[in-house]
Amino acid sequence: MKIEELASIAVDCGFKLHKDLGPGLLESVYAVLLAESLRERGLSVARQVPLPIKYKGVVVDNAFRIDLLVEDRLVIELKSTERDSALYPKQLLTYLRLSNRSLGLLMNFGQETFKQGVQRVVNNHPS
Numbered sequence: 001m002k003i004e005e006l007a008s009i010a011v012d013c014g015f016k017l018h019k020d021l022g023p024g025l026l027e028s029v030y031a032v033l034l035a036e037s038l039r040e041r042g043l044s045v046a047r048q049v050p051l052p053i054k055y056k057g058v059v060v061d062n063a064f065r066i067d068l069l070v071e072d073r074l075v076i077e078l079k080s081t082e083r084d085s086a087l088y089p090k091q092l093l094t095y096l097r098l099s100n101r102s103l104g105l106l107m108n109f110g111q112e113t114f115k116q117g118v119q120r121v122v123n124n125h126p127s
Contacts, residue, residue: 003073003074003102003103004103006043006073007120009041009043010034010070010074010076011118013038014105014107014118015114017033018109018114018117019114021033023082023111023112023117024080025109026080027067027078027080030078030080030107030109031047031067031068032047034076035047035068038068038070043070043071044070045068045069046072048065049065049066049069050064050065051063051064051065051095051098051099053098066095073101073103074101074103075092075096075099075101075103076105076106076107077105077106078107078109079107079108079110079117080108080110081108081110082110082111084108088106088108088119089106089119092106093121093123096121096122096123097123104121105118105121106118106120106121
């Protein structure tokens with residue numbers, strides 16, 4: 001399956017989750033439910049995937065954690081905040097760079113609508 005198809009399925013699952021439950025739950029609740037929705041669609045999903053950082057020969061294990069990793073290719077960063085921050089997409093881009101992956105989705109379930117809270121972030125994504 002192409003990564004764009006994975007992203008489309010993830011957005012669809014996130015939209016339905018936001019539509020059914022609305023904003024305001026804890027991020028951890030959305031993580032569990034979104035992961036299960038993706039699994040129901042036949043996708044493999046890992047939660048809280050450790051992401052080390054290596055710099056000048058020093059390795060910091062568990063420097064970061066990827067909220068959801070779909071099919072070992074699509075990174076999903078979850079938030080549940082009323083206000084967006086310019087830091088969130090930068091954080092996701094860092095995860096993509098460190099893990100050598102090309103596409104990530106930022107899903108902020110704290111927004112009024114799902115459309116307001118979802119954002120694509122790319123890292124050397126093929127055209």
